[in-house]
Amino acid sequence: MTSEEIFALLEPIIKTYLPQDVSAQEINRSSDLTRELNINSAHLVDIILDIEDVFNIEFKNEDMEKLRNVDDAIILIQQKISS
Amino acid sequence: MKKRVVITGLGVVSPNGVGIAPFSDAIKNGVSGIRFFSELRDLNFSCQLGAMPEISDEKKRAYLSDLQLRNFLSSGILYGIIAGMDAFKDANLEIAKMDEAPFWDMGIVFGSGTSGVEKFREAIYKIDDKNVRRLGSNSVAQTMTSGVSAYLAGIIGAGNWVTANSSACATGTEALLMGYEHIAQGKATYMLCGSTSDSGPYIWGGFDAIKVTNYKHNNSPQNVEGPMSQGASGFVPGSGAGAYILESLDNAEQRGAKIYAEILGGALNTGGQRLGGSMTAPNSTAIQNCIQNALTDSNVDASEIDYINGHLTATTKDPDEIENWSLALNRNGDDFPYINSLKGMVGHCLAASGSIEIVSSILQLNEGFIFPNVNCDVLHPKITAIISPEKISMKLRKTSLQTIAKASFGFGDVNACAIFKKI
Numbered sequence: 001m002t003s004e005e006i007f008a009l010l011e012p013i014i015k016t017y018l019p020q021d022v023s024a025q026e027i028n029r030s031s032d033l034t035r036e037l038n039i040n041s042a043h044l045v046d047i048i049l050d051i052e053d054v055f056n057i058e059f060k061n062e063d064m065e066k067l068r069n070v071d072d073a074i075i076l077i078q079q080k081i082s083s
Numbered sequence: 084m085k086k087r088v089v090i091t092g093l094g095v096v097s098p099n100g101v102g103i104a105p106f107s108d109a110i111k112n113g114v115s116g117i118r119f120f121s122e123l124r125d126l127n128f129s130c131q132l133g134a135m136p137e138i139s140d141e142k143k144r145a146y147l148s149d150l151q152l153r154n155f156l157s158s159g160i161l162y163g164i165i166a167g168m169d170a171f172k173d174a175n176l177e178i179a180k181m182d183e184a185p186f187w188d189m190g191i192v193f194g195s196g197t198s199g200v201e202k203f204r205e206a207i208y209k210i211d212d213k214n215v216r217r218l219g220s221n222s223v224a225q226t227m228t229s230g231v232s233a234y235l236a237g238i239i240g241a242g243n244w245v246t247a248n249s250s251a252c253a254t255g256t257e258a259l260l261m262g263y264e265h266i267a268q269g270k271a272t273y274m275l276c277g278s279t280s281d282s283g284p285y286i287w288g289g290f291d292a293i294k295v296t297n298y299k300h301n302n303s304p305q306n307v308e309g310p311m312s313q314g315a316s317g318f319v320p321g322s323g324a325g326a327y328i329l330e331s332l333d334n335a336e337q338r339g340a341k342i343y344a345e346i347l348g349g350a351l352n353t354g355g356q357r358l359g360g361s362m363t364a365p366n367s368t369a370i371q372n373c374i375q376n377a378l379t380d381s382n383v384d385a386s387e388i389d390y391i392n393g394h395l396t397a398t399t400k401d402p403d404e405i406e407n408w409s410l411a412l413n414r415n416g417d418d419f420p421y422i423n424s425l426k427g428m429v430g431h432c433l434a435a436s437g438s439i440e441i442v443s444s445i446l447q448l449n450e451g452f453i454f455p456n457v458n459c460d461v462l463h464p465k466i467t468a469i470i471s472p473e474k475i476s477m478k479l480r481k482t483s484l485q486t487i488a489k490a491s492f493g494f495g496d497v498n499a500c501a502i503f504k505k506i
Contacts, residue, residue, distance in 0.1 A: 016150065016153070020148060021181075040220075042220040045219065045220050046153075046219050046220050049217060
């Protein structure tokens with residue numbers, strides 16, 4: 001899967017958790033999920049669970065610590081898919 | 084010097100009406116929210132009747148965002164949010180803006196019995212399946228007892244005391260008295276108070292098991308013997324929420340708020356599970372003391388009470404409650420106040436019963452009517468031996484009311500009584 005293909009699947013997941021005052025257009029590959037997109041940190045676990053369902057992979061606690069921006073998620077997903 | 088406290092907003096999510104206007108119409112017309120549930124039949128419940136508010140998806144989305152409604156399974160929290168926000172809007176108050184300071188003078192006491200059982204059930208299955216990591220982010224918020232007050236505080240931006248109380252079926256009346264005391268002591272200007280109860284088999288099952296519910300009319304919910312009737316033999320479990328905005332009289336007058344009624348005072352006690360009291364049965368002496376203490380606290384003479392909104396659950400204990408009121412007020416026969424019970428229409432809404440019934444009481448006091456005590460063709464002879472049948476109206480009665488009493492009694496032998504006056 002290319003990073004573009006992953007992004008296309010990832011974007012709607014992230015969109016679900018955006019606060020009402022943040023537009024989906026603000027999601028790009030370098031967006032920091034909590035600081036820039038202002039996603040409530042408690043929702044990071046929901047994003048992880050949704051990613052697991054869509055990509056049929058499983059994250060570990062350590063993986064979650066690496067998740068800051070959209071690119072981090074794409075890299076993690078690529079590693080999981082290929083392993 | 085205690086501050087005077089008034090009610091300036093009401094909200095209700097009742098099995099026979101969601102919102103004040105539909106609920107007011109329903110109670111005047113004796114509309115029942117009691118229904119047969121095939122789910123309860125399939126689960127082998129003795130009582131397959133229940134009473135549950137109907138909330139459309141569109142209605143849910145008017146109160147909660149799509150994100151908040153994701154994996155949302157707590158019916159009690161939903162009812163509490165709708166009733167609470169309706170009361171807030173009815174009082175003509177504005178929420179604190181997102182980028183501004185919270186509403187420091189607004190507190191919340193919103194109680195429940197247990198919260199989010201459906202959500203808890205989902206979590207338990209996942210945990211037992213060794214999948215705790217898949218619970219998601221909202222398992223705590225939807226199962227904590229303070230769930231309703233936490234959601235409401237976030238929506239409103241409440242910045243005063245925000246908490247949840249729990250005293251079984253006395254919860255709603257207790258919440259009112261907690262909020263009342265807080266304002267009376269000058270610690271808040273507004274308190275949003277109320278109570279809620281989840282719907283469904285996981286809440287109602289425990290009552291089915293101890294045979295306090297009605298199993299005789301599964302095929303004819305319209306015929307369940309109502310409160311105070313000769314055949315009353317068990318309650319129908321209900322659910323929903325009621326809410327009220329309490330406010331200092333000074334502030335309400337200053338901002339020109341609509342005032343429904345003044346809270347004169349009240350009392351809370353328990354029978355200590357002594358002298359006939361137990362986990363499930365009341366100590367009659369404690370009930371009489373609670374009513375008398377409420378009158379003393381309110382500086383009201385027993386002769387001034389025009390109307391009583393009873394706890395009266397439609398069980399064989401109803402005559403005992405009438406006797407307790409009669410002894411506490413030292414009034415009987417034709418001298419007894421008007422009395423009725425909402426439970427004939429909405430069932431016993433458990434932790435929400437006190438708050439839904441307080442909303443019905445305030446509407447009656449404010450508008451000057453007494454709703455019909457439904458499904459009570461023949462009054463219990465032990466009741467008519469104490470009070471005149473004239474005092475229990477089976478039809479809507481228009482009459483001016485000035486001072487009224489509401490009491491709720493709950494498991495654990497706990498009692499709550501509040502006194503209201505028209506203003």
